[in-house]
Amino acid sequence: MALDRTSPNSLGFAKPPRDTRVVVAMSGGVDSSVVAAMLAEEGYDVVGVTLQLYDHGAALAKKGACCAGQDIHDARRVAEAMGFPHYVLDYENMFREAVIDEFADAYLAGATPVPCIRCNERVKFKDLLGTARDLDADCMATGHYIQRKMGAQGPELHCAADANRDQSYFLFSTTPEQLDFLRFPLGHLASKAETRALAAKYGLSVADKPDSQDICFVPNGDYAAVIEKLRPGAADPGEIVDLEGNVLGTHRGVIHYTIGQRRGLGIGGLDDPLYVVKLDPETRRVIVGPKEELATRLVPVREINWLGDAHFDARDEWHVNVRIRSTRPPKPAVVRPLSATEAEVELLDPEEGVSPGQACVLYAPGGSRILGGGWIWRGAARS
Incomplete structure (x- = not known):
């Protein structure tokens, strides 16, 4: 049934889907392909964009990585099947400078970096988002498992409905301005099985494609081999x-x-x-x-991106839940701002293996809202 012009469409705009241009960031995987196909079927003016992040897999990429080689072809095939335009943008130099080089240098400095966060922050949600605006898009949609909900003061970032697929740890640096422009159509799904069922429904060639694993430019999880190649003598x-x-x-x-x-x-x-x-x-x-030396209670955090309603440094402390690794559940903590972008985080229960270079993501207690986060630096203090 056609939507009334005064009624919001499924992406929150008060106009019909056919008058709503959406740039879909397509990695070539099943998630972003389903987003593009779903929006195209709903009648949106879809434009697919895929980033070539390295030389078609010839340099550092491995089989099954996103944004190179076969994945670009897969994204193109989905666009052709669903009848919307598709573009490939060469971001190889930008990706190396903004993500890969920092990854190598951080490891050389004894840190444990998380390059997927930097990729979202510096490439996908910055330059690609800017490209979407240049294409006169109303919004940009991605296949990330996270939810955007409207709150009293505007869009809020919330965990995915499926806790096993939630990607909030990797998206904490999304700014309020970016969140206003982004859409995440898969965040409400209960499981990845639902996504694959949708892919089969649309007849997509990627319906059974395996998920990409680990860091896209690190073959077989061998970080050291990549760093030695990038920094000889490391x-x-x-x-x-x-x-x-x-x-x-x-x-x-x-x-x-x-x-x-x-x-x-x-x-x-x-x-x-x-x-x-x-x-x-x-x-x-x-x-x-000994193992007890790994127990950490005080964690210094900087480069904080705050998504809460009040200013971050408007209070002496915030009682939140924090996650310091993507594989660990959020734990209660007290965050004491030192400035608008730095803080000391006190973990109520000490964590083991806290390392500089990891992210510290902040969540509202007892809820699904992401309040932001920052980067762990220096040496964290023992309990």
Whole structure:
């Protein structure tokens, strides 16, 4: 049934879908393909855009990665089948400068970066969003599993209905201005099975395509191999020492280790297991200690993006839930602002393996709303 011009359409605009232009960010996977097909079927003026982030997979990409090679062809096939225009934009240099180079440098500095967040922040939700505006689009839609809901003071960011697919950890840096322009049509679905059922309904060639895994430009999850390729000489050997500085063994490069790691240290024969508790790239030392040394209560956070209603530094403290790893559930914490973009986060229950370079995402207690987040830096303090 045709929508009345005065009634909002499914994307929240007071005009018919045919008069609503939507740029869909298409990675070539099933999620973004379903979004594009669904909106096209509803009658929207859909324009598909795919970013080529590296040289068709020849440089660093692996089979099954997004935004290269076969995935570009898959996105094009979906557009042809559903009858809407599709464009491929070469963002290779931008992606390398904004995401890959920082990833390598962060690892060399002993941090544990999350490049998927930087990609959303600096490429997809910045430059691609700008391209969508240049195309006179009313909004940009993506296949992310997250929800945009209207609140008393405007659009709010909420977790996906399916907790197993929720991508809020990777989207905390979405700004209010960006959120006003973005749409996430899959966020309300109860499971990925529903998405694949929709793909089958639309007859999409990607209906059974496997999900991409890990970081798109890291083959087989081998971070060290990529960093060595990007930064020759990065894997210089060094010493493994205990908290008192006693040498326990040698390692094959700091980039091969992460905070909290236990296996693969090569220092067997000890009475109690030891874990990586600190990385010191300047001295090329891997510092190990007992498990209790990993317990962290105070976490310094900067580059905070705040999505709450009141100004972030309008209060002395905020009682929230925080997530410091994508695989861990949010836990209660107190956030004490130091400025509009920096804070000290006190975890009410200490977490293990907190590392600089990870994200700290803030959630409203007892609800699904994302209040923003920031980046962990320096050394976090033990409990």
